[in-house]
Amino acid sequence: MLDMYDFNNDIWLCHSFRGQCFNFTAFQPAINTLKEVESFLSQNPTEIVTIIIEDYVHTPKGLINLFTSAGLDKYWFPVTKMPKKGEDWPTVTEMVQSNYRLLVFTSIASKESEEGIAYQWRYMVENEAGDPGVKQGSCPNRKESQPLNSKKASLFLQNYFPTYPVEDDACKEHSTPLAEMAGTCYKAAGNVMPNFLAVNFYMRSDGGGVFDILDKMNGQTLCGCNTVQACQAGAPFGSCKNVAVPRSPPTNNMGSFTGSVQFSSSASIVHCPNCLLFKLFYFSLMVFLLLLR
Structure with a gap:
């Protein structure tokens, strides 16, 4: 669960308010954390990571370019293959075999069609x-x-x-x-x-x-x-x-x-043996844990 903002001509992780990142609420450029995710997926070829973005990025194609720069596009679960009406997801084994080991969701609906990033509330209840x-x-x-x-x-x-x-x-x-x-x-x-x-x-x-x-x-x-x-x-x-x-x-x-x-x-x-599939990379105090279904 990552809060991402436009900040300092880049995309930063930032826990802020009113849709604006400030010097005293900024954490670090998002690319740093995403490269950690890429390293984790590279070193753990049977693991799956989900990232849910509280999205304040308005730069056109900003997010998809960010993930590509971090080398995460090769693990991307295509939004076109996600179940749209509550159907079952592929099994963990199938996702690993296809190398669809990164699921990314955004809080901005338009980015599903514009950038191929799944709109969270179309797929998830909370x-x-x-x-x-x-x-x-x-x-x-x-x-x-x-x-x-x-x-x-x-x-x-x-x-x-x-x-x-x-x-x-x-x-x-x-x-x-x-x-x-x-x-x-x-x-x-x-x-x-x-x-x-x-x-x-x-x-x-x-x-x-x-x-x-x-x-x-x-x-x-x-x-x-x-x-x-x-x-x-x-x-x-x-x-x-x-x-x-x-x-x-x-x-x-x-x-x-x-x-x-x-x-x-x-x-x-x-x-x-690893039903607890991952601890999400998260820059705040919370850890986000996946339960196998």
């Missing part, structure tokens, strides 16, 4: 960010987003971080409250697990934490088990190995999901 996204028992969609249970978009991003992040509070946030909110948003989305989970201070927790919850969510989606390690290659959905479940807070209610989990064809990839 709950409210900030304080509304951490209010227990409620998982409202962002105003830009279709309803979370819409069948017209096939990707789901769950936000879970307060408006004003406090590192010391993250230990509590990433334990039972995050597990409970995962269940709430699952139900709000029509019994569909998110593909992405956005949090602050992902390494901090009082219990199993973000990675434990991701493991459980991936297990539910991939094979109907309470952990990815319980999935068995070639076994029917819901056939689980007897494995030790990672330690979680005692009141964790991640097991309270009811009904069948909706999953796309990529769930057929049961041998999944």
Whole structure:
């Protein structure tokens, strides 16, 4: 998740306001971070990265030229091949074989036709960010987003971080409250697990934490088990190995999901040593994690 602006006759990463980047809010030229992404993809040929741009770039063809200059065009997932009406995406294996390992989304609709960059809200639903996204028992969609249970978009991003992040509070946030909110948003989305989970201070927790919850969510989606390690290659959905479940807070209610989990064809990839596919390159305090579907 990257905020990009026109700044100093270039395109910069900048966390700013009113659509304008300032010296005191600018981070660095975007090309620097994108070259890190290119290096990561080059060195990890089975990994997939998604970049979602909060887009304030008005330079004509500015973004597509930027990604090409960073050497990322060779990994680009073509917008013409993206499912437009909520259909399944290709499997992870198919994406790797085609080398379509970079998905890029913009917040400006016109850039889909002008630059071939996918318009985020055509493909993705998202709950409210900030304080509304951490209010227990409620998982409202962002105003830009279709309803979370819409069948017209096939990707789901769950936000879970307060408006004003406090590192010391993250230990509590990433334990039972995050597990409970995962269940709430699952139900709000029509019994569909998110593909992405956005949090602050992902390494901090009082219990199993973000990675434990991701493991459980991936297990539910991939094979109907309470952990990815319980999935068995070639076994029917819901056939689980007897494995030790990672330690979680005692009141964790991640097991309270009811009904069948909706999953796309990529769930057929049961041998999944890296179901947590990536940590997104992000210049702020948030990490953005992909859940396999």
